[in-house]
Amino acid sequence: MAASTADSWSWFPALALGVSFLKCLMINSYHSTDFEVHRNWLAITHSLPVSKWYHESTSEWTLDYPPLFAWFEYGLSHVAQHFDKKMLVVQNLGYASPATVLFQRLSVIATDVVFIYAVRECCRSVREEKGSKDLLVRPYFILAALLLWNYGLLIVDHIHFQYNGFLCGILLLSVARHLQGRHLEGAFLFAVLLNLKHIYLYIAPAYGIFLLRSYCFTKDNTDGSVRWSSLSLVRLIALGSIVISVCALSFGPFIAMGQLPQVLSRLFPFKRGLCHAYWAPNIWALYNVVDKALSVLGLRLKLLANLPKASMTGGLVQEFQHSVLPSVSPSATLICTLVSILPAVLSIWRCPRGARGFLRCLVVCALCSFMFGWHVHEKAILMAILPLSVLAVESREDAGIFLMLATTGHYSLFPLLFTATEMPTKVLLILLFTLYSFTSLKKLFRGFLLNTLEVTYLLGLIAVEIICEVVYPLLPWKQTLPFVTLLAKSVYCSLGVSYSFIRLYLSILRPTDKPKEL
Amino acid sequence: MLHRAGKPPMFGDYEAQRHWQEITYNLPVHEWYFNTTDNNLNYWGLDYPPLTAYHSLLCGHVASLINPDWVELHTSQGFESSAHKLFMRATVLIADLLMYVPAVVLYCFYLSEGSNRKKVCLVLCILLYPGLILIDYGHFQYNSISLGLALWGVLGLGLGWDMLGSLAFVLAVNYKQMELYHSLPFFCYLLGKCFKQGMAGRGLFLLVKIAVTVLVTFTLCWLPFLTDPGQVLQVLHRLFPVGRGLFEDKVANTWCSLNVLIKIKTILSTDTQLYLSLAATLLAALPSSIKLLTKPTLWQFKLALVNSSLAFFLFSFQVHEKSILLPALPVCLLLGDLPLPAVWFLQASTFSMLPLFLKDGLFVPYAVTSSAFVFYSVYLLSALEHSSEEELQLKSLSLLPFLSQSPGQFYLSVAAMAGLSFMSVALAPPARLPDLFPLLVSVFSFLHFLGLLLYFNVVQIAEPPSPRRKNPKKTE
Numbered sequence: 001m002a003a004s005t006a007d008s009w010s011w012f013p014a015l016a017l018g019v020s021f022l023k024c025l026m027i028n029s030y031h032s033t034d035f036e037v038h039r040n041w042l043a044i045t046h047s048l049p050v051s052k053w054y055h056e057s058t059s060e061w062t063l064d065y066p067p068l069f070a071w072f073e074y075g076l077s078h079v080a081q082h083f084d085k086k087m088l089v090v091q092n093l094g095y096a097s098p099a100t101v102l103f104q105r106l107s108v109i110a111t112d113v114v115f116i117y118a119v120r121e122c123c124r125s126v127r128e129e130k131g132s133k134d135l136l137v138r139p140y141f142i143l144a145a146l147l148l149w150n151y152g153l154l155i156v157d158h159i160h161f162q163y164n165g166f167l168c169g170i171l172l173l174s175v176a177r178h179l180q181g182r183h184l185e186g187a188f189l190f191a192v193l194l195n196l197k198h199i200y201l202y203i204a205p206a207y208g209i210f211l212l213r214s215y216c217f218t219k220d221n222t223d224g225s226v227r228w229s230s231l232s233l234v235r236l237i238a239l240g241s242i243v244i245s246v247c248a249l250s251f252g253p254f255i256a257m258g259q260l261p262q263v264l265s266r267l268f269p270f271k272r273g274l275c276h277a278y279w280a281p282n283i284w285a286l287y288n289v290v291d292k293a294l295s296v297l298g299l300r301l302k303l304l305a306n307l308p309k310a311s312m313t314g315g316l317v318q319e320f321q322h323s324v325l326p327s328v329s330p331s332a333t334l335i336c337t338l339v340s341i342l343p344a345v346l347s348i349w350r351c352p353r354g355a356r357g358f359l360r361c362l363v364v365c366a367l368c369s370f371m372f373g374w375h376v377h378e379k380a381i382l383m384a385i386l387p388l389s390v391l392a393v394e395s396r397e398d399a400g401i402f403l404m405l406a407t408t409g410h411y412s413l414f415p416l417l418f419t420a421t422e423m424p425t426k427v428l429l430i431l432l433f434t435l436y437s438f439t440s441l442k443k444l445f446r447g448f449l450l451n452t453l454e455v456t457y458l459l460g461l462i463a464v465e466i467i468c469e470v471v472y473p474l475l476p477w478k479q480t481l482p483f484v485t486l487l488a489k490s491v492y493c494s495l496g497v498s499y500s501f502i503r504l505y506l507s508i509l510r511p512t513d514k515p516k517e518l
Numbered sequence: 519m520l521h522r523a524g525k526p527p528m529f530g531d532y533e534a535q536r537h538w539q540e541i542t543y544n545l546p547v548h549e550w551y552f553n554t555t556d557n558n559l560n561y562w563g564l565d566y567p568p569l570t571a572y573h574s575l576l577c578g579h580v581a582s583l584i585n586p587d588w589v590e591l592h593t594s595q596g597f598e599s600s601a602h603k604l605f606m607r608a609t610v611l612i613a614d615l616l617m618y619v620p621a622v623v624l625y626c627f628y629l630s631e632g633s634n635r636k637k638v639c640l641v642l643c644i645l646l647y648p649g650l651i652l653i654d655y656g657h658f659q660y661n662s663i664s665l666g667l668a669l670w671g672v673l674g675l676g677l678g679w680d681m682l683g684s685l686a687f688v689l690a691v692n693y694k695q696m697e698l699y700h701s702l703p704f705f706c707y708l709l710g711k712c713f714k715q716g717m718a719g720r721g722l723f724l725l726v727k728i729a730v731t732v733l734v735t736f737t738l739c740w741l742p743f744l745t746d747p748g749q750v751l752q753v754l755h756r757l758f759p760v761g762r763g764l765f766e767d768k769v770a771n772t773w774c775s776l777n778v779l780i781k782i783k784t785i786l787s788t789d790t791q792l793y794l795s796l797a798a799t800l801l802a803a804l805p806s807s808i809k810l811l812t813k814p815t816l817w818q819f820k821l822a823l824v825n826s827s828l829a830f831f832l833f834s835f836q837v838h839e840k841s842i843l844l845p846a847l848p849v850c851l852l853l854g855d856l857p858l859p860a861v862w863f864l865q866a867s868t869f870s871m872l873p874l875f876l877k878d879g880l881f882v883p884y885a886v887t888s889s890a891f892v893f894y895s896v897y898l899l900s901a902l903e904h905s906s907e908e909e910l911q912l913k914s915l916s917l918l919p920f921l922s923q924s925p926g927q928f929y930l931s932v933a934a935m936a937g938l939s940f941m942s943v944a945l946a947p948p949a950r951l952p953d954l955f956p957l958l959v960s961v962f963s964f965l966h967f968l969g970l971l972l973y974f975n976v977v978q979i980a981e982p983p984s985p986r987r988k989n990p991k992k993t994e
Contacts, residue, residue: 014897021890027882420604424611 011135012123012144016116019148020109026158027105030419035104035161036094037061038073043090045070046077050253054263058090064266068195068250076107108157108165115169119147121176122390139393142440146389147172151410151433152382155426160416162379167197168386175362175387178355183215187239191246198267199380202337202369203362209345210358211239225350278486280378281412281493282371284333287325289491295323336372341365344508356391360508363388367501378416381409381497388504392441399441400449401503404458407434408496411461415486457496464492532606532658533596534562535574536588542571543578544591547742551753556591565756568739569693573663577609610654610662617666619645621673629676629816630854639898644850646894648868648887649843656880659840664694665847671704672823672851676816680708680724681731688735695757699830699844703822706807710814759836764791768956769839770870770963771832772798778961795835802829802971809979817855821978823848828971832964839874839960842867842967856977857899862928863970865892869935870963872942873956881943892932931966938962 040059048056053063053070063070077088084099086092123140135141157165174189190207193200216239219230254263279285322328344364348357366384370376385406392402410430417426441449450458468485477484541550541557541564550571553559564571581588588594588602626640654661667690674683687704691697708728715721743749764773764783773795777783786794806825810818827845831837846867853860868888875884942955951957 010897014894017893018890021886024886025883420600423604424608 009120011141012120015144015148016119019154020112023105023109023112023154023158026154026425027102029159029425030417030422031096031101031104031159031161032416033061035096035101038104038161038163039087039095039100040090040093041065041070041073042077042080043088043092045074046081046088047090051257051259054254054259054266056090059093062266064269066195066198066250066267067254067263068192069197071250072196079103079107104161105158108161108163111163111166112157112169115153115165115172116148118169118171118173118176119144122147122172122179125176125179126390127394136440137443139444142444143389143393145440146392146437147386149433149436150382150386150389151430152379152385152406152413154429155410155413155417156379156382159422159425160379164379164382167193168382170196171200171383172386172390175359175390178210178358179390181355183211184238184242187211188242188246191243195246195250199369199383202341202373203365203383205341205345206348206358206361206365209349210352210361212236213349214352214354214358215239220352278378278415279490279494280370280376280380281408281490281497282373282376283336283494283498284328284372284376285490285494286498287328288322289487291322291325294325298324330374333372333374337369340368340372344368344505347508356394357508359387359391360504363391364504364508367497367504371498371501378412381405381412385409393444396445396447396449397507399445400454401500401507403437403441403449404454404496404503405500406437407458407461408493408500410434411465412489412493412497414465415489454499457499460492461496464489530657535577535606535658535660536597536602537562537595538564538571538574539578539581540589540591540594542575543582543589548746548749551749551756559756561595563756565759567692567695567757568743568753569689570660573613573660573693580609581605606658607655610658610660613660614654614662614666618662618669621666621669625669625673625676625851626854629673632854636854640854643853643891643895643898646887646891647846647850647864648884648891649846649864649871651887652868652875652880652884653840653843653871656883657840657874657878661694661840661843664690664697665843667693668697668700668847669851671700672819672848675704675707675819680711681727684708684728684731685735688732689739692736692739696841696844699827699834699841700823700848702803702807702826703810703819706810706822707814707819710811713811714814764795764835765837767839768873768953768960769837770842770960770967771834771837772964772968773833775961775964778957792835795833798833799830802833806975806978813981818978818981820848820851821974824852824974825971825978828967828974832967832971839871842870853895853899857895858924858928859970859973861892861895861899862931862966864895865932865935866963866966866970869939870960870967872939872959876942881939885939934962 036059040061041063044053044056044063056062080103081088083103084097086097087095087100087103089095123144126140126143128139153165153168156162170189170193174186174193177183177186177189187207190200190204194204213226216232216236217226217228217230218232218235219227221227251260251263254260279288341364344361348361352358353360363384366380366387370380370384373380385402388398388402388405391398393399410433414426414430417423468489472485545554545556549557551559551564553563557563578589584605585601588597588605622644623641626637626644630637630640632640650661650665653659667686671683671687671690674680674686676683684704687697687700691701709725712721712725712728715724717725737744740750740753743753765771765777768774773782782791803826806822806829810822824845827848831841831845846864849860849863849867853864865888868884868891872884875881938955938958942959945955947954
């Protein structure tokens, strides 16, 4: 390869440019309603005064991200007006001229530069063993490839259309700063991230506890427990002021206008159902299936009288009641999530393992929110997969968990692209990514990372896909039970995700002998 | 990485291919090339040799299994649906994967030099060549089959399996008649090899074996048409329409560029044009062929393929811009040996087809694949590092001093191509010269082709008669 010495990073632009070229080729592919959502937000922020942003409801896709994201869209809209002024008219619902599509797609590709920079910083912080000389087996190279060419990001951002690259870039940059010991910057970046998309509130406990324990308390007792006297007020106040000032900058104008309740109601709409139209592969998917199975069984065995026929997947966001098992309310899911993250967070309080322990806790919190959250989108699995990649290139066990989680999670994104023209792309890309992740991690850790059961499960994914796409349409049940394929995929994937979740949780609870570092 | 999603709809050649499936599936063989009530030759009549027809028949059978509406006689004309588009694209992809990609991989691993990593990089760069990707998947054609078969022919000859190589090449010619551009080097190489082995013994035997292979293959391909000499004549008439003029539309060859200064198309009669182009083509191809005849090695063979097909492209009759793919294939094979001139040529060849891409709405894929190709081939093959005089094989000649500034000139040329590309799509031409941009594109490309023709001829002919030259030590 061209002049690749150990210190030359010339391969990095090659990787980054390559994936950017690929993204450009996807400009004209299918885009989902999220495209219209963002166009609508461009229009709202450009054409209306700030006081109307969170009151506007001409379109059903109201502004439901925090104010910083609205300001981000406002900035984009100034560039957008040079492409096509008509996209900025609020009444132009569903407007998608070629110039609009080009602008929106290019904006995602351009903001990905944040992600690329974050990946570079993560790669610089990765630890590696001495001895490996070959570039392709170096951990930072593999990490760069797994992150830059991540299948989930490509599919969700550049076909389905979202700005996850930009947001996850800020998240990864914050993580990288913590790994490098620059905690104030990391905290600042996370505060910004929270104000861009509030779903990251789920991982805020990890940040809070880590910074409190490892940054504000500067010294520990010899047995590892916290030395209360070493609380550094300066650091605490610095952290607090950073977070408060960022939030003030973001929410300030709306508090001044007395619109805070309205903004909050837009940000946290609990009217939607427990599950999305396509069930994210989490605990509630399994719960739903068990409930349905029990009700069918109960009817057959005449244990139950006629029950209301629960329609669980009809429409986009309908509510539904469970038949046999108790119904689940939003507060129940919140309690479940909080209970699930408690042990992980407590473990890094009692036994902090430095920045890497924090990263592990972050991934666990993200997975907990995915498993137990209310109205979870399957896209949220990316919040766990991407930070896990950093751990995967450093530890053998994490690599095994990553392979399970990433493959299952990526496959669960398949239903997002349901058009025939996208089928070859999504199949080819996932095969490429999965093959690469398996071979590169296997070479890095010199050995098999998964046991037979796990490999069988992953091969079963191929069987599920073939059955759902090829076999099932030929069967007569397709007309009467059309949702069975989605259900099958969701349930099968939730098994894999739950398994990875449990393994990851065990790894954080297990006491380690590694010396503590910050 | 040969998948491409979301290309805009293609008319023209797409409908032609679908129509051929319809014709070959529904009509008997002896009607395929004739103008009948069921087969209107003016509506995308078959004008490729029989192997294309058999391939269309195969695809037509598969199509009718999936959805008979696609190949219904008469009623399926102009048919377009997303499932059908997926099917057609799948046929191109399958042909690519079965025919072209294995040939490229085998070539890079068995017939090129360097470390394993260098070979993999070479495979990637060859497969990334934008011209073939855009024409096959965007404009819609099956060039990967004919080029793949020709490449199998080169592989056969390179590995010493002369009969298999000739068989593959004859199949290539029977798939698309433009492969005849490559026929002169194949002929001269094999003949030269026979001469070298002595015409009194093994050489003669080899000659007879090859001749028999060629004849038998031709017979087998044309079997259904050999029953009636009228059939053969009609097919030949469809394949070689000599009624048309010296060139059509804007193409980056001599006659079109000459036409800018002197209107030769109107000055000379059609017959004179025919003879003029014949003479010019043979003259241009002669030096390289004779050199190959006297020294039949693989290196000479590759260079002769380039020189001959490029000469044919520049001086032949009724050349279409897509024919630049024929010299492009052998130049791809030179990517490992002479990276800088090869990349330069391949980029110029893609650029020369820009007007075609614009007509198909393929500007974004063109821009992306060209940039990716230039970037990756320069990066992976260290093209700009191997541009010293010695490595450009010009050691023995000092009469081309300007080439010592090659990297700078390469960048300048690529920048000019990028600039012209953007102007073509962003600006409207002045009213008096509506064809300004296609003309600029073709003249610019023509100058590149002419210069590179001279260069490749010099490299081939000036090679000293000592034992086969070794590649300069590559630093890995």
